[in-house]
Amino acid sequence: MTHHLELSHQQQRAFQPQKLSAPRDFIVPDRSINAELPLVLEIGAGKGKHALSFAQQNPDKHLIAIERTRNKFDAFAKLAAQQKSSNLSAIHADAIAWIVHAIAPNSIERIFILYPNPEQHNPNQQWLNMPFFEFLLSRLQVGGEVVLATNIEAYMDNAEQQANEVWCLPNTRHKVASDSQRTHFEVKYLARGETCWQLNMRKSEGYKTRFDTWQASSEA
Template structure:
């Protein structure tokens, strides 16, 4: 994407009512919406996050499937968020918002027990050992998720990476976290939720065309 297109999208994001772009200092020093996200949506519906949402394909798909919940897609790449935000506005999806921030700051932008569910879709598996701290299901991130989730809140991990799937299962077992459901090939085995089977991102379709299995884990944070 050219720099002119990026600048144009950044500018449009500033005018989108469904895009929130706090500065890092604002987040660290006291974010105004922390603990008050229901006020942003104007209702008390459950709040669901998609972390590393990219263009927001999964956020939008979930929001269309279940209008009884509010959905927030989170990513640091503003030019990607633009696509999802623009589509949500065009289709008048009032239960969708996008937050531009770093995932490691998640417990600074949401209050304790404020979130009902978290989706992590096709994250970078960070294969190198020195990149372990950046894996979105490492112990540090799990602690952050537990802090913002309501007791018993669900986390969903959908990925094409067998490594990420196995790594996460091993960690969950080691930490005695309840695994509700796990499947190493959701399109060949029965029992996966409709949200896993019926929503496919652009890259997921490419993975499937190459014959790569798509894995899924659902676990509960107590």
């Protein structure tokens, strides 16, 4: 079983983390205050609605929420400064480069990717189609999960198929409750009467990636 898992995603083109330079002004976040807390990541946090409430509702977790777009990040950073949650790090960066340089293997309990850009014309930019996804899985702890939500049925169908056939991750798919309000995009889509889906994928015992011992060097 495990052998089969390795083979199917290791037939994919390998991500090349060594080719990614550190994001501009990169500093490894100082997590000394919360060093004991389990780490949770959010990729594409937008204006931070989910990140801010997650941090408030989960004082026993440390959330690192990453957003690339300057104006969205500025709105998020302002609210984060007001809320002053010591268990929330708001990061302005491209998540791929930042994760490669900042996150150790097998260190993340949960990863949220909520309403990613649909990339309908560029499917190889959908998260589960990217070689980077293997690297992301290497950062997840055994038993940890990736939570993906989208309002695009074709995105969800593809993600579910990739989770099963390429990444071999046990997963469950369900419809998001129509009164859920986790993110700005979720509120907008549900208010329009659209269906939103969620896929929860779990990294099981014995899961192997080609990056399980890969770590950026400190001088990078």
